[in-house]
Amino acid sequence: MPIFRRETRVWFFLAVSLSTVLAVYFLSPMLAPFIFGALLAYLGDPLVDQLERLKLSRSAAVSLVFLAIFVVIGLLVLLLVPMLHNQLDALTQRAPEYGEWLDDTATQIASYFGVDADAINFKDVAKTYLPEAGSATKGLLEAVFKSGSALLSGVVFVTLTPVITFYLMRDWDLLVARLYELIPHALKAKVKELATESDSMVSAFLRGQFLVMTGLGTIYAFGLSIIGLQFSLLVGLVAGIMSFIPYLGTAVGVILAGVLFVAQYQDWVALWKVALVFGIGQLIEGYLLTPWLVGDRIGLHPVAVIFAVLAGGHLFGFVGVLLALPVSAVLAVLIRHAVGHYKESELFNDGNEQSVNPDA
Structure with missing residues (x-):
């Protein structure tokens, strides 16, 4: 008599999955090096x-x-x-110094449009909060x-x-x-298929995307240093790290570099230099880095990436952040296969058959 009957297998795998999640949750403070x-x-x-x-x-x-x-x-x-x-x-x-310049600039812009700008004092904000930060x-x-x-x-x-x-x-x-x-013999073929596809997804994230982030951060830092931005390495690092979400790294980098560049040189016209650096970075990413290092294997929506990182950090701390992208990539594979099975099931196709043959 088999130990696991067919009707108990689902509960067994659910119990194993739940035990794993609970173990990670309670042991997360010590799991980071592992x-x-x-x-x-x-x-x-x-x-x-x-x-x-x-x-x-x-x-x-x-x-x-x-x-x-x-x-x-x-x-x-x-x-x-x-x-x-x-x-x-x-x-x-x-x-x-930057806060004073922003305060004077905001006052000039507000006076031009006839708005009272006394409510915001960037100089005081900078003196109070930025040194503290x-x-x-x-x-x-x-x-x-x-x-x-x-x-x-x-x-x-x-x-x-x-x-x-x-x-x-x-x-x-x-x-x-x-x-x-340890995988049941009846499931070995399917698990091997899922594991191979999951490995392709995870490797795209951990290898390809990491190299893209490193490449973009280096390009941004080098380009911003050429145009004379004092904090080029800091901005390049932030933009490179955040570039795992499409366009977010570029948007944050442009805003941060633009504000610092204008505050440093007090020249709005010269902002085209910042735009040129990030434009070249985007071209290199779109036509060289991403196609070469990542390709089309990821398939995760940017919103899903944001949710995965935030949820992992909230539930499991630093360990959750480390696991967020690999786990979400594997889940994406499992969900894609589950949706395929659902579309082939009687539950999905029963209503379609009735709509095709309303007299049946």
Whole structure:
């Protein structure tokens, strides 16, 4: 007699899914290094497989890819963090000056249209809030080092992530094979089809979109530095990170760069330079980066991406943000197949048959 009857299988899989969600919810404070390590191992596994095909051993291939990943991450941290810190300091120091210029400009525009602009004083706002925001940003690292629990969590994350990444990358193919063995035989073919399609979706997000974000951030930062924007790296980083949502990164970058550029040079006409930088960035993205690195494999609506990130962060914190896009990509595949089955079902087609044959 089989352990799982047909009518209990659905409840079994629902129970497993619910248990997994609850485990992630309650264990999320300690899962960050495991999730981040798993994502890095997933990104590195194809490179390891390629090196294996070149007759390298699995251990040697994993060691090379592992070293490359963390050398790149280390260099980015060492190069970008001090530069971003300096730009934040400079922005904090110049905030009152920018606020005074915005206040004078708003007053002139309001007087031109006959509107009283005394209700808004950008100079006071800048003097009050922007330095506080800058000091809060600088104080974040100090708070981390002063807080014992936060320091411990940071040390655990930095220490465990490389270890977890190495061992998961080394045993990735073995773990996948063992998970596949646990799938019921009747479902193996379908699960393999869904897994292959999901892998294509997730890899498009994690590999392709990450490279697009990095490329756009670099283009924007380099272009804005050429036209003389003092905070080019900061604006480029923000625009690049937000570019995973189509057009949002460009919109935010144009507004932020435009305001800072005009405040720095007090020249409205020269805004065409900012528009040129972001226009070139969009052309490179549309005709080179996205078709080459991402293609048409994503298929997630921008609103779905926003919802996934916000929902993941709200429910599971930082772990939820890390999981949001991969999980939403897999769910998109499952929903697409479920909709296909629904359209082929009697529930969907019964009314259509009646409408075709009303006398039946």
